[in-house]
Amino acid sequence: MFIDKVKIFIKAGNGGNGCTSFYTEKYVANGGPDGGDGGKGGDIVFCVDAHKNSLSDFRFSQHFRAPDGENGAPKYCHGRQGEPLVIKVPQGTVIRDEESGRIVADMFDETQTVTVLSGGMGGKGNARFKSSRRQAPHFSQRGQATEEHAVILELMTIADVGLVGYPNVGKSTLLSVISNARPKIANYHFTTLSPNLGVVSYYDRSFVVADIPGLIEGASEGVGLGHDFLRHIDRTRLLVHVIDVSGHEGRDPYDDYKKINSELKSYNDRISHLPQIIALNKCDIAPEENIKEFRRRVRGKRIVEISGITHKGVDELVREIAKKLDELPPLEPIEYEPFEFGKADTTGYRIDRFDDGSFGLSGGFIDEIARGVVLDDYDSFNYFQKTLKEKGIIKELKNRGAKDGDIIRILDFEFEYVE
Ligand SMILES: Nc1nc2c(ncn2[C@@H]2O[C@H](COP(=O)(O)OP(=O)(O)OP(=O)(O)O)[C@@H](O)[C@H]2O)c(=O)[nH]1
Numbered sequence: 001m002f003i004d005k006v007k008i009f010i011k012a013g014n015g016g017n018g019c020t021s022f023y024t025e026k027y028v029a030n031g032g033p034d035g036g037d038g039g040k041g042g043d044i045v046f047c048v049d050a051h052k053n054s055l056s057d058f059r060f061s062q063h064f065r066a067p068d069g070e071n072g073a074p075k076y077c078h079g080r081q082g083e084p085l086v087i088k089v090p091q092g093t094v095i096r097d098e099e100s101g102r103i104v105a106d107m108f109d110e111t112q113t114v115t116v117l118s119g120g121m122g123g124k125g126n127a128r129f130k131s132s133r134r135q136a137p138h139f140s141q142r143g144q145a146t147e148e149h150a151v152i153l154e155l156m157t158i159a160d161v162g163l164v165g166y167p168n169v170g171k172s173t174l175l176s177v178i179s180n181a182r183p184k185i186a187n188y189h190f191t192t193l194s195p196n197l198g199v200v201s202y203y204d205r206s207f208v209v210a211d212i213p214g215l216i217e218g219a220s221e222g223v224g225l226g227h228d229f230l231r232h233i234d235r236t237r238l239l240v241h242v243i244d245v246s247g248h249e250g251r252d253p254y255d256d257y258k259k260i261n262s263e264l265k266s267y268n269d270r271i272s273h274l275p276q277i278i279a280l281n282k283c284d285i286a287p288e289e290n291i292k293e294f295r296r297r298v299r300g301k302r303i304v305e306i307s308g309i310t311h312k313g314v315d316e317l318v319r320e321i322a323k324k325l326d327e328l329p330p331l332e333p334i335e336y337e338p339f340e341f342g343k344a345d346t347t348g349y350r351i352d353r354f355d356d357g358s359f360g361l362s363g364g365f366i367d368e369i370a371r372g373v374v375l376d377d378y379d380s381f382n383y384f385q386k387t388l389k390e391k392g393i394i395k396e397l398k399n400r401g402a403k404d405g406d407i408i409r410i411l412d413f414e415f416e417y418v419e
């Protein structure tokens with residue numbers, strides 16, 4: 001089963017906790033604090049795997065959690081870092097944040113590697129909180145906890161040329177003749193059910209051609225296989241519009257041409273404005289009159305007469321494609337302003353006044369320092385208050401009318417304000 005769009009859940013590892021411990025040895029009284037730091041949590045990293053061409057691997061595994069950092073230990077032992085969790089995706093995968101819909105990364109290059117989520121920072125051990133005035137800190141910092149995020153992976157194949165046309169007009173046959181690809185070919189509609197890619201060599205260079213399932217009138221409303229596969233030619237630079245000029249299925253070739261173009265138009269502007277080369281296929285069985293008639297009605301366009309069976313005109317078509325590609329700008333990744341996940345705010349804070357006259361402190365800065373301290377430990381609490389003072393929060397509380405004895409609430413803890 002071909003899958004080109006999936007939702008997965010990713011979570012970087014939590015930071016390990018810092019350790020509170022004191023050096024102990026026989027005959028040594030009051031050894032100093034020696035609690036080590038917690039290790040950083042593992043990152044979530046995406047990388048391109050050139051051997052993959054669909055997102056089918058994600059059908060049964062949708063949850064990806066990088067390992068947590070290990071906790072710190074006595075004797076200044078720092079916790080081990082969590083290993084990064086590497087998620088392999090096919091080239092051309094676009095990663096979006098589900099919540100905002102914004103693009104996190106376009107895995108465009110063959111060797112691209114992107115860290116999408118960073119592991120939580122490890123907490124500091126109590127050894128780090130020792131100072132001339134605080135010889136025996138009885139507290140250490142907890143590791144930073146990370147959040148899970150939902151991301152949408154969408155494969156947008158990277159190819160120079162897209163083959164478009166009605167079902168059964170010979171798109172896959174053409175791909176098999178000009179490239180190394182060996183797609184399924186058969187005399188019925190919708191033989192091709194997922195995109196085929198082929199590399200075409202032309203003298204000293206090569207280009208990639210994508211063959212997608214056939215389009216029919218109403219594809220934009222979901223008829224046939226609908227528009228689902230057009231995303232795989234969304235990035236191409238050039239389209240080859242394959243038309244069965246023999247008319248042996250009873251349709252008018254010119255009608256086909258118009259209808260497909262109008263479907264492309266209703267998909268998106270970029271595709272409908274891509275340069276097109278028209279390949280009039282099945283010339284081996286086409287009445288001369290059909291070809292003349294088509295040429296008469298479609299003037300001023302690049303038209304090549306070919307046959308996927310006898311190979312007539314195929315070399316000329318490849319030459320035309322190569323020539324046109326030379327004139328066109330190279331393939332580029334999607335233009336986007338990269339979205340970065342919760343660069344956790346660690347500096348902001350906010351003060352609220354409650355009905356009962358108490359004050360509430362909240363925000364990233366408060367979370368960050370509260371993470372470090374056991375608020376009901378005296379020593380630790382002093383450290384906390386000192387930090388509030390340094391940041392100017394105590395002064396701000398005073399400006400807001402806090403008086404001695406007022407209650408200040410932080411998370412699930414409260415204390416009295418003292419000037
Ligand atoms: N006579 C003749 N038959 C052709 C030519 N090209 C393809 N065919 C036949 O047309 C049928 C359809 O060919 P495919 O290449 O599978 O067509 P397609 O456009 O990929 O079809 P879908 O994948 O169903 O959209 C097959 O039976 C081919 O052998 C040609 O130039 N001349």
Ligand SMILES: [Mg+2]
Nearest residue numbers: 171172191192
């Ligand atoms: Mg096909």
